Amino acid sequence: MSIHLVHDMETLHRNILSMCAMVEDLVHRAVAELDRPDAELTHELVTRDDEIDRREVQLEEDCLKILALHQPVAVDLRRIATVMKISAELERVADLGVNISERAAGLAAGPEIAIPDKLHYMAQTALDMLHRSIDSYVEMDSVLARKVCEQDDVVDQFNREIITELIQVMHASPNLIEPAMYLFSAARHVERVADHATNIAEQVVYLVEGEIIRHRSEQHHGSVES
Numbered sequence: 001m002s003i004h005l006v007h008d009m010e011t012l013h014r015n016i017l018s019m020c021a022m023v024e025d026l027v028h029r030a031v032a033e034l035d036r037p038d039a040e041l042t043h044e045l046v047t048r049d050d051e052i053d054r055r056e057v058q059l060e061e062d063c064l065k066i067l068a069l070h071q072p073v074a075v076d077l078r079r080i081a082t083v084m085k086i087s088a089e090l091e092r093v094a095d096l097g098v099n100i101s102e103r104a105a106g107l108a109a110g111p112e113i114a115i116p117d118k119l120h121y122m123a124q125t126a127l128d129m130l131h132r133s134i135d136s137y138v139e140m141d142s143v144l145a146r147k148v149c150e151q152d153d154v155v156d157q158f159n160r161e162i163i164t165e166l167i168q169v170m171h172a173s174p175n176l177i178e179p180a181m182y183l184f185s186a187a188r189h190v191e192r193v194a195d196h197a198t199n200i201a202e203q204v205v206y207l208v209e210g211e212i213i214r215h216r217s218e219q220h221h222g223s224v225e226s
Contacts, residue, residue, distance in 0.1 A: 005070040009079065012062055016083050019055045020134045022048065023090045023097070027130065027193060030101040031123045034115055034186060037108035042101040049094045056091040060084055075207075082207040086137065089196045089203075093130065096189045096196070103186040106179075113179040116165050122158035123190050125151060129197035136201055142208035148201035149213075155194035162187045 026048050033041055063084045066072065072080060107113065129151050136145035166180045166187075205213050 002070065005066070005072060005076070008062075008066050008070070009076065012059070012066065012080070012083055015055070015059055015062065016087060017138065019052065019059065019087060019090055020137075022052055022055070023094045024127075024130060024134065026052070026094050027097040027100070028127060030097040030104070031127060031190070033101050033104040034107075034119070034123070034183075037104050037106075039105045039108065042098070042105045045098050045101045049098045052091060052094040056087045059087040078207050078210065082137075082203045085203050086200050089199050093193055093196045096193050099189045100186050103182045103189070106182045110179040110182075111175055113169070113176050113183065115183065116162050118158050118162050118165065119183065119187055119190070122155055122162065122187065125155050125158065126190050126194040126197065129155070129194050130200075133197040133200040133204065136204045137207070140204075140208050142205045145201035145204035145208070149198050149205075152194055152198045155191055159187055159191040 026045055063080050129148050133148045166184050170177045170180045202213050
């Protein structure tokens with residue numbers, strides 16, 4: 001590996017880690033806002049999201065530049081492909097963070113509604129998945145990455161239970177339909193954060209082991225059903 005490729009790969013690694021930190025912080029603050037709606041914070045997070053968008057574009061350009069200049073192979077090629085995909089996943093996670101924050105801010109204008117405990121548990125699980133998926137990339141740990149993937153079913157189950165609970169609230173208290181819908185939407189966005197964390201973890205498995213594991217669960221379920 002040439003010294004120029006080493007330098008460019010190290011810079012790429014630092015930049016993706018910086019983006020990871022920004023996205024984690026944004027989503028943590030958005031989830032915390034469910035208990036403390038804050039329109040000013042939502043505006044701040046929108047601005048942060050714009051910066052994350054710019055970083056995602058820059059990372060893609062940097063990856064393409066390295067591919068063109070150095071024509072890397074083997075693990076270096078897989079790392080570049082992984083960084084491109086992880087940065088795209090992170091950009092979408094940041095968008096979801098803004099969406100969660102906007103739903104939280106919407107709660108401030110309506111009648112007070114209790115936040116389901118399961119939504120807190122679900123959000124914490126999704127945030128943990130995001131953090132551990134990033135850790136698995138930093139540590140090149142495909143075992144940890146696979147454990148992250150296994151947690152996605154837990155979040156999906158929480159989401160189904162929260163939806164059922166909110167539907168019951170709306171039937172019992174029609175005046176709470178609007179805030180319940182905000183929570184319904186927020187839960188869906190949290191569930192999507194977990195999906196993207198799973199996607200990041202799957203990319204880490206590819207990076208470390210060279211194995212593509214996307215859609216494995218769907219293929220397994222399909223074979224069982226058939």
